[in-house]
Amino acid sequence: MLDWDDYLQQLKTTIGEIGKLSPKTLHGYQELATAGSATGQLDPKIRELISLAVAVTLRCDGCITTHTSAAIKHGATREEIAEALGVAISVNAGAALVYSARVMDAYAQKTA
Incomplete structure (x- = not known):
């Protein structure tokens, strides 16, 4: 069975590295991820x-x-x-x- 919390931490580290290499990509993803909740519906x-x-x-x-x-x-x-x-x-x-x-x-x- 996967250790889900450990996996999440690994993802955060690796995604952070991607963000350093391609900050606009990560920023675009973050904008998209939060845009849907802006309506509050x-x-x-x-x-x-x-x-x-x-x-x-x-x-x-x-x-x-x-x-x-x-x-x-x-x-x-x-x-x-x-x-x-x-x-x-x-x-x-x-x-x-x-x-x-x-x-x-x-x-x-x-x-x-």
Whole structure:
């Protein structure tokens, strides 16, 4: 099992190094990361639950550790996180089904 806190610290170090080499890139990312919350339409806990579902969909371990910590900080329960992950699982399964239909379409076209 991954030590998620250790991994988060490693990421912060490495990303800090990237920031020194390419400060505008890191600044642009930080601007993008905070821009969505500027409207205040979603509370921070809901934003973090969405972030976790997206992190699973994108298979991003860095996002998982970062947003799990933030979700806990904003009061997300294990049950709420599980429900958000259920949405990610459902959407990913649906996407696989849609893309399976594309494979069948490609097959039909190539064998016609």
